Amino acid sequence: MVLSGLFYVLQLLYPQIINPKPLSQRITNYKLEVELDPVAKTVSGTMDAFWVNPSSDVVPDIQLHMYLNAFSSNKSTFYKESDGSPGTEEIDYGWVKIKSMTDRKGNDLKSIMKYISPDDNNPDDMTVLDVPLPEAAKPGDTVFIKVSFVSKLPTLTHRTGFKDDFFFVGQWFPKFGVYEPAGMRYAVKGGWNCHQFHYNSEFFSNHSVYDVKITVPKEYVIGTGGILLDEKGEGEKKKTQTWRAEDIVDFAWTAWPGFAVYMDQWKHVKITLLLPKDRSEQVDRQFTAVKYALEYFDKNVGPYPWPYITIVDPPKKGNGSGGMEYTTIFTSESAYWMPEYFKFPEMVTIHEFGHAYFMGILASNEFEEPWLDEGVNSFWEERILDHYYGPDAGMLDHPFLKVSDETMARMEYVLSGNRQVVSNAEYSWNYPHRTYGLMSYMKTATWLYTLMGIVGEETTNEIFKEYYRKWAFKHPSGRDFVNIVNEVVPRINGNKFGPDMNWFFDQTLYGTGICDYKVSNFFNSSITDFKGIVNTGDSILFKKSGREKDTLFKATVQLERLGEVMLPEEILVHFDNGDHILETWDGKSRFKDFKYTGKRKVDWVKIDPDYKIKMDVNYINNSMTDNPDKKPVRRYANKFISFMQFFINIISL
C-alpha cells in the first residue's frame, strides 16, 4: 500500500507518455542529459535517477554498474577472463568517470563511494560501484542521486563503442543493480544483485522509465530504444533530441550520419529501421523478419506491449555492434548484396527481437541464468525461422542445399566434445572450456525442442503463455520457469508424464548426461512343433515333430539405452505384411525387448520415428532394417564422381 502510494506520487513527477498504465513496478528511473563528442568519443552529461527500496529491509547502500570500466584496462575482470586487452592506443580504451555525485539533499556521495568486486575480488576491476548512503533507505524509501559523468566509448567491442563516426552507445551510464528482497528468485535474504562485467555475460536490471536528452552534431541520425518527443537545434552545428522509454531494462542508442531511415507498421507497432544508405535491398527482408517474429510471439507467447521497435542494421565498419538487444532497440547484421537464400540477417533480427520477450519483458538474470534468455530465445528463433521460411530451410534455402535453423543448433550440440563438462545451471562466466555458447544457447534450445517433442507443441505454447502471464515485467528465475512447466503440463496432460516434469529438468537442465537410444537388433525365428523327450511315466519316448517348421514366427526387437538420460520413447515396429505397431517405452531400463508371435515378420524398427527427441545424440542407431536404402548414398557418390571429373578436366587447361 505504501509502495502503491509512492508510485502514484512518482508517476506524477514522471508522467505516463507511452503506455496508458505502467507495465512494471518501475523501481528505478533515469533522466539523462548528455552530449556526444564525436572527436573525443565521449558521452558526457548528467543523470538524475532514483531507486525505490522494494523490500522490508533497511538498505545502507546502493550499488551501480559501471560497465564501461571493463574496457579501461587489461586487468579488468572482463579482460582477465578473455586474456585480451582493450587495444593498443589510448583511444581504444573505454571508461566511465564520475565527476560528481550527490543525493537529494546535496550530500556529496563521490567521496564515499568505492569500487567493489563481489564476484572475484579483483582489485583492478571497477565495474561495480558501492555507494554508502548518508541515511539508510527504509522500506519504500526512494533514493535520489544526481550524477555528473563522462563516458569514454571504447573502439567497437562487445556491442558498444565507436568506429570512426559510427557510434553504438550501450552500457554507457552508471546504472543501478537490482536489489533482491528475500524470496525474490533465489535470495534467502535481501541484498544487491550487482555482478561485475564478465567476458561471457550479459545483464540484469529493473524495468525503468528513461527520459534522455541527447545532443549530437546536426548531421547525425539517432536511433534509440525510446520514442522521440522533441528535437531542437543547438546553434548551427548541433541538435538535441528528447527521447522517452518506459518499462525497459536498458537504454541504448546509436548515432551515425550514414543511416537511412525506413518506417513500417505491424498492428499497433511502429517499426523503425536504420541501415546504411546503400543497403536498401535489405529493407524488405528486415521488415518481413521482424513482422514474422511479432506475429509468432503475439500468437504463441503474449502481446508485444510497446507501440514501437527500432532495428539498427549497422554499417560494415560497425559490425562489432551487430546482434545485440536492448528490448525496444536491437541491432541486426546484414551486408550489401546478402543473397536471399542465406537467412542470416533474418536469423539475427528474429533472435534479437525475441529478447524483447526473454529478458526484456521476462527480465531474467542473464548473469546467473543465461540459458533462460539466450537458450529459450534461441528455441523461439529456430521455431520462427523454420515456421516461416520452411521446415528444412530456416537458415539456408538454396536449391542445392537446405539447412534448418533448428538443425544448426542440434548439430553444434551433438558434435561438441564438451557437451558433458557442465550442466546448464551455471553462472555465465563459470562455464568451463568455452562452453558458454554451447550450453546457454545450443543445449538449451535442443532440450526445449525435446520437451516440445514429449509434451506437444500446444502444451509448449501454453507453458510460455502462462510464463508470460505470470512473470511479465518481473524477474523470473529458472526455478520459476520449471514451476510453470510443472503446473501447465499436468493441467493439460493429467498424469501422463507424472505429477511434475522435474525428472526431465533434472536430466537436461541440471544434468550433464547425454541421450542415446539404439536399436540393438531384431530377428524373426520360426516356431517349430514340439520335438524332444516325453516322459509317459513308464517309459521315455522321443517325439519328433511332424513338421520341421510352422508358419508362425517369433519376432524379437532389442533396444538399448546407451546414454544416461532417460526419456520416454515411441517405437515403430513394421512387419512384412505392412502392419505397424507403435510401442511406447519409458526409456528407463538399460534395455528393452519387444516380442511378437504371429504369421508376420518384423521388417524394420524405428525409435522415435518422428525425430521428436532432439537431444538424442545419434539418430543413425535409432533405426534398423534388413534392407537399408543405399540409394541416397549411391546418388551422392555418382554426383561426386561427376563433379570431380569435370573439376580435374577444367584445371588441366
Next chain:
Amino acid sequence: MSIIYPIISGAVRSIKSIKGVLAIWLSTLFLVSLVAIPMKSSIDAVLGLSMITEKLKNGINFDVLADFGTNLPAILSAAVSGILLLVLSGFLVNVFFNGGLFTTLRNGEEKYSSAQFFRSAGTRFWPFLLITGIMSIMVLASLLLIFGIALGIAGSSDSSPEGARFRAVIIGGLISVFLLPIFLLVVDYARVWQVTSSKPDGFKAIGVGFRQTFKHFFSSYPVMFINMLIQALFGWFVLKFISGYGPQTGGGIFLLFLLSQFLFILRISLRVWRYGSVTAMYENHPV
C-alpha cells in the same frame, strides 16, 4: 583467315580423336573411382543397417552429418586427402594424354593410332608438364592479382561504399573472363608448337605461344572466346542438371550415372575441339 574454318576444322579433328577422348574419360573415371568408392564404402559402414538415409532423400541433411559423430572428422579428413591426391594425379594424367591428343589432332594424322597416341603422350610429357604447370601458375597469379587489386582498392578504407567490394568482384570477374582466352591461346599454341618440334623445349614453346597469340590475336581470340562461351554454357547446364536431378530409384540413379558420364565425354570433346581449332589456326600460320 575466317574464324569459321578453325572452328569447323577443330570440330572435325575432335571427332576423329574420339578414341583419345574415350581414353581420357576412362582413365579419369578410374582415378576418381579410386577415391569415391572407398569413401562411399566408409559412409555405408557408418550408416550400417540404419534407415536414417530417408533423411538424405531430398538432399544433404546436417542432422545426419552431426550424427556421424566422431566418424565425421575421420571421413572428412580422408575425403580431403583423397581429393587433393585426386586433383594432383588427375592433372598429371591429363597432361600426359594431352601430349597424345595434340599429336593426333595435326593435319596429316589421317588415322588415329593408339600406339602413336601413347608414344607421343610419353615423349611429350615433360615439356607439356612444364608448359601446363607454368601457364597454370600464371593464370592463378593473374586471377589473384586482379581480384586482389580490385578488393584491395575497394576495401582499403572503412569508409568505402558498402557495395564496393561486391562491385570489385564483378569487375574482377569480367576482366578475368576476357583475359582467360589469352592464356588458353598461349598454352594451346605452345603445345601445338611443341608437338611439331623435334626437340622438347617447354620454355621456348611458351615463348612461341605468346608470339603466336599476339601476332594473330584478332583471328585467334574470337575463336577461343566462342569456344569458351560454349563451354561455359555447357558447364552451367551440367551444373544445373547434376545438382538438380535427384533420382530416387535404382534405375534413375544408374541413368544419372550414364548421363553424367555422357556429358563428361562431351565436355572432353569440347576441350579437344578447342585444341583442334588452335591446331588448325597454327597450321595456317606456322612459325
